[in-house]
Amino acid sequence: MAVLLEKKRNKKIESLLDRGFKLDILDIIRGRRSIRKYKTDSVPKDLIEKILEAGRWAPSAGNVQPWEFIVINDRKILDLVRKFSPGFFGDAPLAILICSNKERARKFRGSLGRDLAIIDCAMAAQNILLTAYALGLGSCPIKSFSQIAIREILEIPDHLEPELLIAIGYPDQKPPPPPKRPLSEMVHLNKYGVKWKNMSEQIEGEK
Numbered sequence: 265m266a267v268l269l270e271k272k273r274n275k276k277i278e279s280l281l282d283r284g285f286k287l288d289i290l291d292i293i294r295g296r297r298s299i300r301k302y303k304t305d306s307v308p309k310d311l312i313e314k315i316l317e318a319g320r321w322a323p324s325a326g327n328v329q330p331w332e333f334i335v336i337n338d339r340k341i342l343d344l345v346r347k348f349s350p351g352f353f354g355d356a357p358l359a360i361l362i363c364s365n366k367e368r369a370r371k372f373r374g375s376l377g378r379d380l381a382i383i384d385c386a387m388a389a390q391n392i393l394l395t396a397y398a399l400g401l402g403s404c405p406i407k408s409f410s411q412i413a414i415r416e417i418l419e420i421p422d423h424l425e426p427e428l429l430i431a432i433g434y435p436d437q438k439p440p441p442p443p444k445r446p447l448s449e450m451v452h453l454n455k456y457g458v459k460w461k462n463m464s465e466q467i468e469g470e471k
């Protein structure tokens with residue numbers, strides 16, 4: 265049943281694209297900011313599920329999907345997590361901890377498993393951040409947390425590695441875009457050091 269629904273949804277998106285609709289993905293990418301001040305309103309369950317669904321659909325090497333998502337919306341647990349996370353700013357009503365499943369990664373990918381699992385979790389994280397923004401929510405990825413404390417608070421078994429916390433809630437600030445290195449500095453054409461000439465996209469992004 266779920267597979268059928270997914271097929272139907274994908275077909276709908278494909279047909280929109282076929283008919284020339286453009287999804288404004290670049291606006292979403294450019295507009296998202298790390299939010300460090302939140303309103304107290306809780307995030308409705310259907311929105312949490314959409315965000316998780318976005319994480320689930322992230323690409324992963326060999327389609328191994330070595331992630332586990334721990335949703336934290338219990339006030340007391342969140343407060344404890346924040347206490348042991350120096351990088352967690354603002355009173356977000358929700359956080360998602362992305363863990364890599366080391367057992368799954370090792371089973372399907374052997375010695376490459378660990379590196380690929382980190383990359384896969386980062387893919388899921390970006391999907392989560394962008395979807396939260398597209399739904400009117402603010403978010404912030406957080407790496408600065410105590411692994412030991414978070415493991416204990418959330419009862420995380422040894423075969424999982426906590427990779428990234430994501431704070432989510434309704435934003436109570438509008439941070440300006442951070443400085444970004446220009447494309448002219450980071451893009452090389454065919455060979456390293458040969459500059460890419462057309463920078464219209466970058467100029468657009470700096471508006």
Ligand SMILES: Cc1cc2nc3c(=O)[nH]c(=O)nc-3n(C[C@H](O)[C@H](O)[C@H](O)COP(=O)(O)O)c2cc1C
Nearest residue numbers: 296297298300351352353404405406407408409442
């Ligand atoms: C892997 C990773 C770890 C991060 N850890 C933290 C953190 O611990 N605390 C925090 O406030 N922001 C954290 N950030 C957010 C960055 O500071 C932020 O993405 C960067 O300043 C660019 O701003 P923007 O997200 O608004 O574009 C992290 C971002 C990434 C990608």
